Amino acid sequence: MKIALFITCLTETYYPRVGIATVKVLEHLGHEIIFPRAQTCCGQPMYNNGFHDDARDLARRMIRVFEPYETVVTPSGSCAAMIRDYYPSLFQDDSDSQTAAETLAGKAYEFVELLVNVLNVDMRELGVRWEGTATYHYSCHLRGLGMTDEAIRLIRGIDGLEYRPMDGFDRCCGFGGTFSLNYPSISGNMVRDKVHNIRETGADAVICNDAGCAMNIAGACRREGITVRCVSLAEIIAEGLGLLDREDAL
Amino acid sequence: MTSTQTHSGERKPGEHPLNPKLPFDIKPRIKAAVADTHLRQSVKTATESKDRNRADAFRETFGPRYDQMRDLAGRIKQHTLDHLDVYLERFVDQATEAGVQVHYAADAEQANAICTAIARDNGCTRCVKSKSMVTEETRLVPALEAIGVETIETDLGEFILQLDGDAPSHIVTPMIHKDRRSVARAFQRELGAPYTEDPEQLTMIAREYLRQKYRQADLGISGANFLIAQTGTIVICTNEGNAGFTVHGPRIHIALAGIEKIIPKRSHLSVFLKLLARSSTSQPLTVYTTFITGPRREGEHDGPEQVHLILVDNGRTEILARSTRELLRCIRCGACLNTCPVFCTVGGGHAYGAIYSGPIGSAITPLFKGLENYPDLPHVCSLCGACAAVCPVKIDLPRHLIRLRREMVTDRITSRRDRLGYRAWATLLKRLPLYLVITTIQRYLFRALGKTGAKRGGFNDRRWIANLPGKVGGWTRERDLPTPTSSGFRTWWKTHHKKRMQPRR
Numbered sequence: 001m002k003i004a005l006f007i008t009c010l011t012e013t014y015y016p017r018v019g020i021a022t023v024k025v026l027e028h029l030g031h032e033i034i035f036p037r038a039q040t041c042c043g044q045p046m047y048n049n050g051f052h053d054d055a056r057d058l059a060r061r062m063i064r065v066f067e068p069y070e071t072v073v074t075p076s077g078s079c080a081a082m083i084r085d086y087y088p089s090l091f092q093d094d095s096d097s098q099t100a101a102e103t104l105a106g107k108a109y110e111f112v113e114l115l116v117n118v119l120n121v122d123m124r125e126l127g128v129r130w131e132g133t134a135t136y137h138y139s140c141h142l143r144g145l146g147m148t149d150e151a152i153r154l155i156r157g158i159d160g161l162e163y164r165p166m167d168g169f170d171r172c173c174g175f176g177g178t179f180s181l182n183y184p185s186i187s188g189n190m191v192r193d194k195v196h197n198i199r200e201t202g203a204d205a206v207i208c209n210d211a212g213c214a215m216n217i218a219g220a221c222r223r224e225g226i227t228v229r230c231v232s233l234a235e236i237i238a239e240g241l242g243l244l245d246r247e248d249a250l
Numbered sequence: 251m252t253s254t255q256t257h258s259g260e261r262k263p264g265e266h267p268l269n270p271k272l273p274f275d276i277k278p279r280i281k282a283a284v285a286d287t288h289l290r291q292s293v294k295t296a297t298e299s300k301d302r303n304r305a306d307a308f309r310e311t312f313g314p315r316y317d318q319m320r321d322l323a324g325r326i327k328q329h330t331l332d333h334l335d336v337y338l339e340r341f342v343d344q345a346t347e348a349g350v351q352v353h354y355a356a357d358a359e360q361a362n363a364i365c366t367a368i369a370r371d372n373g374c375t376r377c378v379k380s381k382s383m384v385t386e387e388t389r390l391v392p393a394l395e396a397i398g399v400e401t402i403e404t405d406l407g408e409f410i411l412q413l414d415g416d417a418p419s420h421i422v423t424p425m426i427h428k429d430r431r432s433v434a435r436a437f438q439r440e441l442g443a444p445y446t447e448d449p450e451q452l453t454m455i456a457r458e459y460l461r462q463k464y465r466q467a468d469l470g471i472s473g474a475n476f477l478i479a480q481t482g483t484i485v486i487c488t489n490e491g492n493a494g495f496t497v498h499g500p501r502i503h504i505a506l507a508g509i510e511k512i513i514p515k516r517s518h519l520s521v522f523l524k525l526l527a528r529s530s531t532s533q534p535l536t537v538y539t540t541f542i543t544g545p546r547r548e549g550e551h552d553g554p555e556q557v558h559l560i561l562v563d564n565g566r567t568e569i570l571a572r573s574t575r576e577l578l579r580c581i582r583c584g585a586c587l588n589t590c591p592v593f594c595t596v597g598g599g600h601a602y603g604a605i606y607s608g609p610i611g612s613a614i615t616p617l618f619k620g621l622e623n624y625p626d627l628p629h630v631c632s633l634c635g636a637c638a639a640v641c642p643v644k645i646d647l648p649r650h651l652i653r654l655r656r657e658m659v660t661d662r663i664t665s666r667r668d669r670l671g672y673r674a675w676a677t678l679l680k681r682l683p684l685y686l687v688i689t690t691i692q693r694y695l696f697r698a699l700g701k702t703g704a705k706r707g708g709f710n711d712r713r714w715i716a717n718l719p720g721k722v723g724g725w726t727r728e729r730d731l732p733t734p735t736s737s738g739f740r741t742w743w744k745t746h747h748k749k750r751m752q753p754r755r
Binding site: 007009011012013014015016017019020023027035037038040041043045046047048049050051052054055057058061140141143144168170171172174175176177179180181182183184185186187188189190191192193215216218219220222223 | 280281284290294298591592595596629630631632633634635636638639652654655656657658659660664668672673675676679680681682685689692693709710712714716721722724725727728729730731732733734735737738739740741742743746747750
């Protein structure tokens with residue numbers, strides 16, 4: 001399958017290793033990955049803050065950039081949700097653009113979703129082996145994508161990985177984009193609750209598949225003085241297949 | 251009794267927790283709520299357990315059909331709202347037929363005026379009242395007291411709040427922000443009861459006191475959970491049976507209800523009663539469900555001589571506009587409050603500054619009171635969507651909050667600084683060269699500020715910033731900020747792509 005990668009601005013700049021892992025895992029599975037150079041941001045910050053004219057411009061841009069490809073994958077739940085849940089509603093007065101937005105929405109997937117629901121990948125068959133204990137944080141925007149336990153099913157299938165379920169695994173970490181800057185004390189309390197729950201699991205790693213949540217959770221773990229590696233499932237799988245050197249990230 | 255006391259007992263002269271000076275400044279409330287560790291912890295524990303129990307109750311009863319139930323309930327409500335004129339008329343006809351005197355109040359003032367006129371005309375002086383959010387909206391209790399009608403809240407939570415001069419913080423659990431000690435102190439101070447923190451003893455004290463009030467009352471005031479158009483029936487759900495005492499004993503009963511409380515048929519009630527009780531308190535049904543179809547009839551032993559129903563609009567017909575209509579589906583179950591991480595953190599401190607708090611409050615308060623008066627409410631939300639996932643009538647709350655944010659931009663309520671900032675940001679994102687330039691600037695700037703960090707491969711060597719000035723300083727006050735890595739994804743892609751392409755040549 002030819003798959004176009006939408007890297008997202010935060011992953012591109014702050015978590016390139018997540019993008020590398022995404023590419024390597026999908027190539028390992030025999031797919032051809034294309035990276036359309038013209039891509040920038042999906043417009044989520046503008047949309048969420050009410051700047052819908054700007055969000056619409058950025059959505060048009062995204063639709064154009066990804067128009068040639070059959071499948072689009074992104075390692076971020078919230079950017080996938082922006083495309084899937086909100087793009088079509090931006091063009092209610094413009095049926096051509098709306099159709100184009102729906103086309104993009106229909107072919108865009110979050111990475112884990114693509115693995116589980118489209119490619120039906122089985123970690124055991126694939127022979128993924130990753131030694132260690134890990135817990136999992138469910139990013140809020142997966143709700144909008146209709147995702148539930150896809151990541152957990154993959155995690156449970158990884159040989160050598162001891163999964164430690166977390167209390168309140170599906171509670172918001174408090175990132176919320178500009179929410180974290182506008183209401184820092186509320187956001188800070190939310191992420192400290194998350195860190196507390198991570199600590200309770202005693203896991204060495206917390207799997208987090210969204211760059212925004214990762215920046216927030218990793219930053220709070222560091223501030224609270226707990227040593228836990230904040231890592232994406234794509235990285236775990238890539239390491240578990242020997243596609244990335246685990247030592248690189250330790 | 252004045253309501254000028256906050257949960258912690260400090261008096262804030264002039265400012266009612268739920269009717270603050272407008273435009274409402276949320277910042278001091280957030281600050282106080284966050285600083286009160288004890289309060290925050292107790293509200294968090296309470297809401298989280300309610301949320302968990304709700305989820306368990308639905309899983310046990312409906313399993314995977316839970317979502318279909320919500321869908322059905324949402325559709326019934328939406329259908330009713332789409333044809334509200336028809337169903338209102340049907341309800342009024344049926345209720346009138348049954349002997350209910352139906353009144354219509356366009357706003358809070360009118361609702362209170364109708365209520366006080368009925369009390370005055372019938373010479374009522376002692377009123378017992380069951381829990382009703384719409385009477386909180388209209389501030390009915392002070393209006394009755396002003397004409398000399400002693401009005402006692404009979405819902406245990408509301409009773410305690412009334413005694414302590416406090417205000418409700420949660421739609422269903424109004425005193426979620428209070429602990430036993432404050433209740434014990436209030437009972438001792440206001441009722442002359444012996445000091446005890448034992449919940450059972452405290453309940454008995456309240457019970458004794460309220461039983462006497464029920465016997466003396468000549469006016470009973472209630473809200474309504476549902477109004478059945480088919481039969482003209484008023485339905486009230488309680489767990490304490492206080493609505494029964496309130497409406498059956500006194501000779502006059504006045505019910506106040508928002509116009510959105512209508513449901514078409516009796517059979518629809520089975521859907522809503524199941525969802526309401528489970529969503530609010532994880533019960534299969536509320537302990538008491540009171541049905542009122544008209545006053546006492548000839549030959550009947552009990553019931554009031556007169557039943558009045560005041561249908562309250564108070565801003566609702568405006569919300570009936572297409573884009574916001576869905577919000578009127580709300581059955582006030584409080585599930586969105588319990589699941590909301592923001593409410594859990596600041597909800598105990600009356601941080602929303604309005605009758606309705608939590609996600610539903612953030613969505614409807616600006617509609618009731620003016621967006622310009624509550625500019626923070628649409629924004630004090632991480633858009634996590636937990637509320638939409640639990641709403642028993644499937645209101646897409648985050649989408650409504652985003653719509654309000656958009657209105658703030660178009661109506662220029664959003665600050666000029668923010669408007670310019672976002673426009674500039676968007677301009678940079680719309681052009682690849684500019685996007686690449688700001689990405690690079692961001693990389694070098696943040697890495698220069700980042701003090702510590704492990705030396706690893708260039709794609710995972712982020713540094714950390716512990717202290718930043720200005721708006722970003724909010725982030726670093728609470729947690730560290732990771733910097734970009736020394737190389738970005740595009741750099742890797744260029745080399746990777748080249749390598750991958752070579753064998754094919």
